[in-house]
Amino acid sequence: MVTISVNGMPPKTQPVDRKYFEDDVKAFEKEHPKIKIDAREGQMDPKTFSAKLAGGQLEDVYYVYFTDPAGLIQRRQGAAITDYVKNTPRVKDIKPEYLKVFTGPDGKLYGLPNGQYSLGLIYNRALFKKAGLDPDKPPTTWEGVRAAAKKITALGDGTVGYADYSKNNQGGWHFTSWVYSMGGDIAAQKDGKWKAAFDSKAGHDALQMLHDMRWTDNSMGTRQLLQIDDVQKMMGSGKLGMYMAGPDNIPTIVKQFEREYSEYGVAAMPGKATLGGGNGFMFNPKASPEKIEAGIEWVLWKYLNPDRTEFEDKRASGNDVPIGLPLDRLFNGAAETEQDRAHEKYANVPQENYEPFVERNALLDQKVEPPNAQQIYTVLDGVMQAVLTKKDADLDQLLVDASKKVDTILATVR
Structure with a gap:
């Protein structure tokens, strides 16, 4: 059994999102009985980050914005994960421009994206x-x-x-x-x-x-x-x-x-x-290999999982959440097709109005x-x-x- 601390849990002021997160933790732990999630609120705060890392308070898996990884990698405040994901098909499906955000000068990967936007x-x-x-x-x-x-x-x-x-x-x-x-x-x-x-x-x-x-x-x-x-x-x-x-x-x-x-x-x-911008997760450089491996499994399951898109869309559709907006298009190929199919099934917004964005933004x-x-x-x-x-x-x-x-x-x- 390995316990990993992760942040990014929605605050209590967002009760629906928080319940979804807590439900997902339970589902993940059921599917991965050897991993326990210690979920915490909050994201990456540059003002307290270094102190938390030095004091052993930094989560094993921590949330970052796209503007953060370059500096964190330079200061060796993130763990390299290339060897952990080199045989993971889902990582290979992520669009290269988003993996590049988490790639260091040494060519190694230090994190994974979980959301993006383009103006x-x-x-x-x-x-x-x-x-x-x-x-x-x-x-x-x-x-x-x-x-x-x-x-x-x-x-x-x-x-x-x-x-x-x-x-x-x-x-x-x-x-x-x-x-x-x-x-x-x-x-x-x-x-x-x-x-x-x-x-x-x-x-x-x-x-x-x-x-x-x-x-x-x-x-x-x-x-x-x-x-x-x-x-x-x-x-x-x-x-x-x-x-x-x-x-x-x-x-x-x-x-x-x-x-x-x-x-x-x-x-x-x-x-x-x-x-463009976005967010993702990096991994505590002081975490053990077992914790890093478990943390990657959590991020892949929770945030980079086309197989769960239909479930998530169906769950959100009953809560006045717009489904079908051209957001978080992180994947290439079959993974993107799978997500698009689910979004189309549960879409409650006119996707045809966004085709000019989808078609040209990719170029x-x-x-x-x-x-x-x-x-x-x-x-x-x-x-x-x-x-x-x-x-x-x-x-x-x-x-x-x-x-x-x-x-x-x-x-x-x-």
Whole structure:
């Protein structure tokens, strides 16, 4: 018998999710009588992580965001699991770009993903039709977005073609995705050191497009300094054509503003790449081989198990949970087909509205957030705010000034 501590258990404030988790622990232990799960709430907290590891308090299996593994691997705070999973077919079915997040410079694997998201465009299908646009063929380039936004804005009555964030680090987050989509980077590593990389053609093109949509076309509205809840409210009111977001925004809009799922579509990010993120699990480097092996078995069974998808969808379908949104598409081949079949069986949202996202998102480069992302986003918020509130903003100078500040932030990356 081996007991493993794992975190990621939902808090008591989420009673349905917590019950599902507890039920899954019981089912797992029944199927694996030699493994006992010591489940704990919480996720990876960078502020307490090192102290927990040094003090022997870190869980054997711990939850991380995609931005965490690179630093954890560099500091040797995660166990290598390559030898444990080399003959595991299910791991081979995971899309390479998500395994890459958990792969160290030594080529070894240090963790497993269990969820992912990609930013795209949420759009109002009715406004597309009203403006003479095909809601089944949303734009795939920023030039197309600009043209569509102008047509939607021309409908009048306070309708806004496209909106974007510029507050509370959300503007910097979105500017990062803009730069990625234009083929650029926010930060790049050279000779072991990180430097700002957005004072580039991609960075300039992103700011120029935002400037032109805001000031030349007047298709972004006059109200700026927005954040996510502002823009969701605009979409929920039926007065916004498009905004950058992941598919998980749709349930929020539907529930908060009493809309219908059929009203919204999702397109993939225009351009060459998108900002993606997600989460997964890594393993305590001080854990015994038996605990690591058992921990991998738990993660594979609970989070990376296409055989359980139908059961999970059926269970969730009775609790007003949207099924069929294009989320957490971690697998290739037969495993993905199996999951898609289950989602289609229990789907309670119009999957055809998301086909433009599913088809094209697979062709985009999925890029993760830069190191020290939140500090960088604070700087880039200022860039977004300047472009959207000052018609005569000097785009090149904004990039130069922000790059100097970001270089200082990146100098602390270890």
